[in-house]
Amino acid sequence: MVTDKRDPIHAQLVDARRNQILDAATEVFAEKGFHHATIKDIARHAGIADGTIYIYFKNKPDLLLGILNRVNESERRGSDLAKSLEGEIDVRQFMKVYVRHRLSVMDDNLRGFQAVLPDILANTELRERFLREVIEPSFQVAEPIFEQWVAAGAVRPMNAALALRLVSSTFFGMLVLRMMGDATLENAWADLPEVVTNFLFDGLEKKEPSR
Amino acid sequence: MVTDKRDPIHAQLVDARRNQILDAATEVFAEKGFHHATIKDIARHAGIADGTIYIYFKNKPDLLLGILNRVNESERRGSDLAKSLEGEIDVRQFMKVYVRHRLSVMDDNLRGFQAVLPDILANTELRERFLREVIEPSFQVAEPIFEQWVAAGAVRPMNAALALRLVSSTFFGMLVLRMMGDATLENAWADLPEVVTNFLFDGLEKKEPSR
Amino acid sequence: MVTDKRDPIHAQLVDARRNQILDAATEVFAEKGFHHATIKDIARHAGIADGTIYIYFKNKPDLLLGILNRVNESERRGSDLAKSLEGEIDVRQFMKVYVRHRLSVMDDNLRGFQAVLPDILANTELRERFLREVIEPSFQVAEPIFEQWVAAGAVRPMNAALALRLVSSTFFGMLVLRMMGDATLENAWADLPEVVTNFLFDGLEKKEPSR
Amino acid sequence: MVTDKRDPIHAQLVDARRNQILDAATEVFAEKGFHHATIKDIARHAGIADGTIYIYFKNKPDLLLGILNRVNESERRGSDLAKSLEGEIDVRQFMKVYVRHRLSVMDDNLRGFQAVLPDILANTELRERFLREVIEPSFQVAEPIFEQWVAAGAVRPMNAALALRLVSSTFFGMLVLRMMGDATLENAWADLPEVVTNFLFDGLEKKEPSR
DNA sequence: GATGAATGAGTGTTCATTCAT
């Protein structure tokens, strides 16, 4: 029986195995950190032999890239959502939907971030890759939307690039605080879409809310 | 000649050596990450022999703790500042001073954070220690101040604990974005105290600023 | 349909497969050396799957033995030739035929030797096997022939065993030099039967050739 | 105590250690072949720890190169001898001295050759290096000497390059036969200088020897 | 105190071999 490597069934099997391995790697990396996780750990976690991992991944760093790509994929859907909402008039409504989405992505991929973020921060190459491939593209999607808001008078005039960094920072910071194990943030997760939207729009100061 | 270990001159020499080593370790960890940095690297950077490091530090992780403590020291001065400003009536002025201080600490310790944060995020033990010893104490200092603001009507009523997390997240997020190499944030660093203070107080929305 | 394993057609098929695999193995071993050649390499070279090799050969060393046997077979035909020429009076003519034959065998099996000789020299077991099964038998064929020449006065009296080793050494040495890539020897290959015969009979010294 | 790496005493210690390791490696490679020898084997043989080997040698192949260089050193002394004898009138005497020297070098370095030759033959890179660095230079020393002999009428006119290859082949072949474990050659080793010289000069054929 | 050579435990990776399909 000659099996065509381009066989879609074969491709599905390969994909399933890759995901099985990446799931295990995510779990173990998140638990022990990339460097303290051994291939044996991951293999045992996935219920396979050490060598099998090397059929699907070139080496250990490649596992990290695999996880990163899956996380990126989720992240990208955030941009897609933003794009799809473009033109929406009710800015605050837009934001609430977007924040909810972001937070849920964050929640779903928490283990993935925990597996990947420490090494993104530690490793120049990964860092640059993540910046170019994930963060900057999302800024590029967001910037015109933000400027449109300013033009429409829905948002006060400010440096769009900088404003995006601040909003983005808030999300990154929440991710980091959750990863650190902050209980308050974890327990309040359900209320966050509302709270964060208000924070981003109104800030801390007391004033007559615009609506 | 027997040297008394409690000799203050001796203590100063020891401290100088420790700092010399920690400086080298900070640089090398920030550059290569904790695990890819070797003791040889650090020793060469400090201009001493490998073995000498072990006279001043128990082991490699202990170097990380040493760096962490120096960073914490800087951080603590943020809390001190906040405490010292307590009672200040002009909330926005308070915030501007505080933000400026925080950002300058962040800037001064960027290499230190770069050396230490990836492993704080990766390592359960460090993570918990950082949470209990640095983050939570700073929340405990800030919470009464914030509640006092609410009581004084300077800030709109909101869950103090959560508000602090959001503010704190913004700072953490900016740190992370800078560590990632975001150029916009780096170039705008000088304007940030103003911009961030406004962001935190007023949010994004257009409204009649209260002052 | 039950196929009789003693079926001559079946046997031929098996033989064809074995040779197909040995050809591939010879090529790959010669190119990369036994240890750097992988079963995958050989299988790909033969256009079959890894596992198929194990239907025809017990294990990797067995491939080497398979190649060795084919080389030995060629070598043995040298002895056969010698034997067939026994009784021939014109010693120099005998030698010229024999040398030509040997050199052509060497040429034909160069890849085989390249595949097999390094490991014969490295591996005690193979070494002994090659010595007992190939080299010594050929000496045993040659020794009576040589002594007959001495008796007939065609060759000067000398230790037959030692003389054979020297002649044999010259051939082995030429093989090694060619394997090393010596260009002079390779380019002169066509002239060698004449040159080598003269060298073996007359040596280097100037004298009146006997004919 | 600061030790200057160019300290001659330090250099001597390093050299001693390197030789200790190379001795062990030679023994183990000769015994088991390069690929079946493990670093642990060699370390144990040298009475040191695995890691120590890597202080003095970059990697396992580097050990082979180290052995090769020591063997080359011995070989080079053959060329030196030939050069030093240049101008000698008694060609046969010259040859006897040279042959004796070569055979003794061969004998002294037999383990070294056994360690190194299999991989020289198996490995393209080593093969080329050995050809360029050892064999060809020795031919270049020998060729003018040989041509001088022809001019002086001490040797019959023949292609010098080819004649050298044949003589050289005889030596290589004897080395190979000895490595294979041929007992006859080993036992006759003491008589070889005489026998080989005669063989090289007079060949096999009966004739009135020129002296 | 300072040195840096030596140690050896720990791990990523390869690849011959097996076996369910």
Add this chain to the structure above:
DNA sequence: CATGAATGAACACTCATTCAT
């Protein structure tokens, strides 16, 4: 028979740590 995915034993190499000088 043929396949090739899976296995896991084996091994080169790294590097934190020690300690004699």
